[in-house]
Amino acid sequence: MPHEPEPMTDEELVRTVLAGDRERFAGLVERYQARLVNYLYRLVRNTDDAHDLAQEVFVRVYQALDRFDPQYRFSTWLFRVAQNAAIDQIRRRRFRTVPIGTSEDARGEGTRELDVEDGGPSALDELTGRERDAEVRRAIDGLPWEYRELIVMRHYGELAYDEIAEAKGMPLGTVKNKLFRARQLLKSALATGS
């Protein structure tokens, strides 16, 4: 039976890139792109902004790759950079006027327009699913920033509890407790919403 080679760890990929193999950075991008885009999307609430910001984060990380300290995990470093980028973006956006009716939120979750002309069951399912997603988004948006950040890191960035603790510089017990409180709030918000 052929033996599958072990995939390279993040740290091995970083070393290879630093040794001059720039294309290997694509391995890191592919490994984290879905988690990073979803994490940023939940913070900035816009699909295009989330992609642009994710690209900016990867570029920043590449530029500073030689300063990556292998005693920490690449994932926690990446998400710390992403968190700072998202906060900067949100601050910048506070001073920007968004015309009502053109924001992606107004069209529902920043996705394409829903075609419901045929009124078939699949369209109805899609509409229901979209409404449920919108409820989740509203519930997350309603959380205090600290809780929202942790929920998004855990459920969209898919970071483990110890990775969150490392990224946020918090004791593990505090992370667990805050996530518990945050999910209790979400349960209440979703129960009220439905």
Added chain:
Amino acid sequence: MDREREHERYQEWIDLAADGALGDAERRGLEAHLAACADCRREQERSHALVARLGSARIEVRPGFAREVLEALEPASWEARTPRSWRLPVALLAAVGGASAVLFGVGAAELDPGSGSIGALFSIVDLLRAAFVAGGGVAAASWRGLGGAVGEWLGDSAANWGAAAMLVLGANYLLYRLVRLRSRAARAAEAERRP
């Protein structure tokens, strides 16, 4: 009061278990409790439903995103320090050094056909000594004096003058690389402060 606190602890365990983060020992304790507590079983259902809903509301990454990122990457400051980036300057310097040695050999042979490579070696030593003396300001108090001193050491040989020119060019190239490295390091330090 104790019973309330105990119940809250089970609720935390339910929450962690639904998120796949509860240890084995606590899980066994929780299962025993759930078998006897209808309230906690309902809480468990709510926790599972919440985690499932959070997991379902995700967006797709646009196709070709990784390629876009690679295309957006500008050369990083650290790339100048990788072994590969040093290959070209080192090769150039070796070529300049080799060419200088050959020219000095030819120059020495012109002055004293019998001397060969030993003559070339003496020429290099003489040139270095002249540069040292000139740099110290002892040999010449004016450009004319300096020019005269260097001219005397190099003689009429075109090869010697060519070798000296190549040495000057090589030294300038090294200086240019050093200045460039320092400015890149300064830019990198600035970038580090930004994230």
